Amino acid sequence: MVALALRSLRKRAGAFTASFLSMFLGSAIIMAFASMFDTAEASGATGQARSTLVTMAMVVGGWGLLLVVFAVTSTLTLSVRQRAAEMALLKSVGATPAQLTRMIAGEAAALAVLAALLGAVPGALGGRALLALLHGTHQVPGDVSYAFGTFALGTGVGVTFASATIAALITARRAARVRVTESLMAAAAEPGRLGRRRTVFAGVFLFLAVDEAVVTMTMMRGKGTDAMAASGQADIFAAIGLALLAPVIVRRATALPAGPVRAFGVAGDLAVTNLRRRTAAMASAVTPIILFTGIAVGTLFLQATENAETARSGVAATADQKGIATLNLVVIGMVVLFAAIMLVNTLVAATAHRRREFGQARLAGATPAQVLGTVALESAVLTVVGVGCGTVASLFTIIPFDVARKGSVAPDGSAWIYVGVVALAAALTGLTALGAARRAVRVPAVEAVTA
Amino acid sequence: MFGHKARPAGTAPSAGEALRLEDVRKVYGADGNRVVALDGVSLSLPAGSFTAVMGPSGSGKSTLLQCAAGLDRPSAGRVLVDGAELSGDGEAALTKFRRQRIGFVFQQFNLLPTLTVMQNVTLPLKLAGRRVDKARAREILARVGLGDRLGHLPAELSGGQQQRVAIARALVTEPRILFGDEPTGALDSRSARDVLGLLQEAVRVYGRTVVMVTHDPVAAAHADAVLFLADGRIVGYQTAPTAEAVAERMTHLADEVERQRTSGHVQAGV
Numbered sequence: 001m002v003a004l005a006l007r008s009l010r011k012r013a014g015a016f017t018a019s020f021l022s023m024f025l026g027s028a029i030i031m032a033f034a035s036m037f038d039t040a041e042a043s044g045a046t047g048q049a050r051s052t053l054v055t056m057a058m059v060v061g062g063w064g065l066l067l068v069v070f071a072v073t074s075t076l077t078l079s080v081r082q083r084a085a086e087m088a089l090l091k092s093v094g095a096t097p098a099q100l101t102r103m104i105a106g107e108a109a110a111l112a113v114l115a116a117l118l119g120a121v122p123g124a125l126g127g128r129a130l131l132a133l134l135h136g137t138h139q140v141p142g143d144v145s146y147a148f149g150t151f152a153l154g155t156g157v158g159v160t161f162a163s164a165t166i167a168a169l170i171t172a173r174r175a176a177r178v179r180v181t182e183s184l185m186a187a188a189a190e191p192g193r194l195g196r197r198r199t200v201f202a203g204v205f206l207f208l209a210v211d212e213a214v215v216t217m218t219m220m221r222g223k224g225t226d227a228m229a230a231s232g233q234a235d236i237f238a239a240i241g242l243a244l245l246a247p248v249i250v251r252r253a254t255a256l257p258a259g260p261v262r263a264f265g266v267a268g269d270l271a272v273t274n275l276r277r278r279t280a281a282m283a284s285a286v287t288p289i290i291l292f293t294g295i296a297v298g299t300l301f302l303q304a305t306e307n308a309e310t311a312r313s314g315v316a317a318t319a320d321q322k323g324i325a326t327l328n329l330v331v332i333g334m335v336v337l338f339a340a341i342m343l344v345n346t347l348v349a350a351t352a353h354r355r356r357e358f359g360q361a362r363l364a365g366a367t368p369a370q371v372l373g374t375v376a377l378e379s380a381v382l383t384v385v386g387v388g389c390g391t392v393a394s395l396f397t398i399i400p401f402d403v404a405r406k407g408s409v410a411p412d413g414s415a416w417i418y419v420g421v422v423a424l425a426a427a428l429t430g431l432t433a434l435g436a437a438r439r440a441v442r443v444p445a446v447e448a449v450t451a
Numbered sequence: 452m453f454g455h456k457a458r459p460a461g462t463a464p465s466a467g468e469a470l471r472l473e474d475v476r477k478v479y480g481a482d483g484n485r486v487v488a489l490d491g492v493s494l495s496l497p498a499g500s501f502t503a504v505m506g507p508s509g510s511g512k513s514t515l516l517q518c519a520a521g522l523d524r525p526s527a528g529r530v531l532v533d534g535a536e537l538s539g540d541g542e543a544a545l546t547k548f549r550r551q552r553i554g555f556v557f558q559q560f561n562l563l564p565t566l567t568v569m570q571n572v573t574l575p576l577k578l579a580g581r582r583v584d585k586a587r588a589r590e591i592l593a594r595v596g597l598g599d600r601l602g603h604l605p606a607e608l609s610g611g612q613q614q615r616v617a618i619a620r621a622l623v624t625e626p627r628i629l630f631g632d633e634p635t636g637a638l639d640s641r642s643a644r645d646v647l648g649l650l651q652e653a654v655r656v657y658g659r660t661v662v663m664v665t666h667d668p669v670a671a672a673h674a675d676a677v678l679f680l681a682d683g684r685i686v687g688y689q690t691a692p693t694a695e696a697v698a699e700r701m702t703h704l705a706d707e708v709e710r711q712r713t714s715g716h717v718q719a720g721v
Contacts, residue, residue: 266577277565367543
């Protein structure tokens with residue numbers, strides 16, 4: 001089965017692109033920040049410089065870890081679900097559930113090691129850039145030189161490997177449990193039910209978000225810049241919590257825009273039906289939109305308020321504050337990039353998987369334009385739902401921080417920041433889905449349904 | 452059942468030509484490894500006929516069906532459905548052409564998995580922007596024996612039931628001609644008989660024209676006539692087929708083709 005896993009990786013590399021990219025990028029981010037610890041150790045930095053470096057490695061790396069586990073689980077689940085027919089085939093020729101689990105876990109583990117080793121290169125470069133930033137803002141003295149060592153490599157490979165394997169085991173258990181005939185049917189109709197584990201995790205993350213928000217509003221009140229540390233993570237927790245609830249949210253939410261979407265005629269009709277009947281697949285597409293919007297909006301407005309408050313106080317920003325500001329932007333840049341790649345890959349994989357369905361619609365008399373229209377409407381609904389949830393998640397950071405920093409809930413910062421993030425999310429979602437769908441309808445319909 | 456309400460049941464419409472192929476060729480592949488799937492096929496099928504197309508694997512019967520049904524374009528030659536030439540550029544034009552004239556039933560049913568039985572049947576009307584007469588869709592579904600399954604999803608139905616939904620879907624637009632690509636290929640013999648009975652009914656009672664590709668002599672025997680295809684050419688025609696006669700002819704088809712080819716060569720050599 002391990003041999004089969006390696007063979008399946010080699011022969012159909014395309015199917016694993018999404019999982020590989022999230023592992024690759026995730027390990028790069030983790031290693032970039034973890035190398036700050038190596039740097040602190042190797043250079044023998046002391047005092048403020050050491051604590052800055054170690055904090056950076058632990059705290060920021062921690063966010064990355066969370067995102068990696070999440071992204072790998074969601075992409076892997078998608079890729080395994082897409083192979084439901086293949087799993088059923090393997091079972092029909094006598095593969096036991098344990099053998100299937102070994103195959104899926106084997107694929108994920110091999111992929112993780114490869115991704116993490118390759119991720120070391122951008123990880124080291126990113127870490128170097130990060131240190132240069134810390135030098136530039138005088139948070140770390142210039143004589144502290146960069147080191148990329150065992151801690152970075154160990155953490156990067158270890159975390160990626162562990163999260164991939166855990167994700168694979170969770171996914172495989174679910175895939176292997178389904179009986180042969182059911183697996184073929186499951187590919188057709190999938191209800192948007194929430195597993196108990198998923199509900200529990202969602203509850204935990206939302207609780208953490210509320211906790212961070214309350215801590216920020218109470219204990220951090222009037223503590224100035226320090227409030228950022230606590231409030232900055234609240235939007236991430238909230239975004240992950242809401243993303244875990246995405247199947248339910250998507251199902252509920254499609255009831256609301258059904259009217260306006262149906263007004264677009266048959267394409268609207270089909271879009272609404274797909275959103276309702278394929279809730280699980282649609283929810284995995286919403287997930288990265290929520291993360292993207294929640295984290296980007298939350299962090300950007302957090303920084304905007306901080307900048308405005310510093311300016312209002314009349315004193316020039318300290319090196320420390322400037323450093324944090326730049327760091328915030330770096331983190332957000334990486335996280336947003338990560339979420340964007342995850343978004344693109346989830347959508348590409350999900351849309352390519354629908355080639356047969358598109359073919360069936362075309363054979364029933366749909367023109368390519370009608371198929372693309374349906375996809376466009378679905379994307380629009382997904383964007384609205386994702387941006388809505390993301391905005392809610394961002395409030396977990398913005399409001400508590402504003403309360404703590406200046407005693408009012410109104411955020412500073414231009415509305416254009418928000419418009420920009422939303423436009424980017426909408427453009428990424430729409431263009432990716434339409435591009436992938438366009439490729440899918442280029443195949444002759446008769447071929448598409450037999451493939 | 453399947454016809455216009457204005458037309459009294461039991462009378463076939465005035466005889467005319469439902470399908471005409473003129474020297475249709477289909478060539479696949481690049482110059483290096485060309486495969487000639489159809490090698491100059493000409494035929495004419497009258498309206499209200501039920502024709503089976505038979506031939507060994509690779510004889511070009513599915514290609515013939517796809518070219519005739521506007522799902523694929525011939526490399527050369529003309530296809531006329533109900534007197535109108537299949538033309539126009541691009542998939543959208545072909546789709547619009549098919550919507551008005553052609554129904555299609557596939558071996559793998561090809562119902563949309565997310566749509567209910569009723570939604571699947573009314574989909575072609577919605578896509579074509581035509582008025583959706585739900586009462587009529589319900590009536591057709593009742594006639595194919597699925598009046599009580601309107602809200603089911605395809606995955607909840609047996610293969611035979613799914614194929615009956617597909618037939619209802621193909622007939623709801625009242626097409627002049629109905630194509631079937633191995634419509635009984637994935638069914639047990641009883642479901643297959645039901646499906647063939649429905650196709651016969653569409654022809655005999657309501658004057659639709661049916662063209663069906665099959666490799667099953669028993670299925671072919673339900674048709675009025677059988678066309679035999681080999682190596683992309685029509686090599687035989689048989690009216691009032693019986694399963695035995697069709698099976699017999701299929702068995703000797705290779706010899707027949709060989710004989711025709713050698714005689715062709717002799718003529719060419721003269």
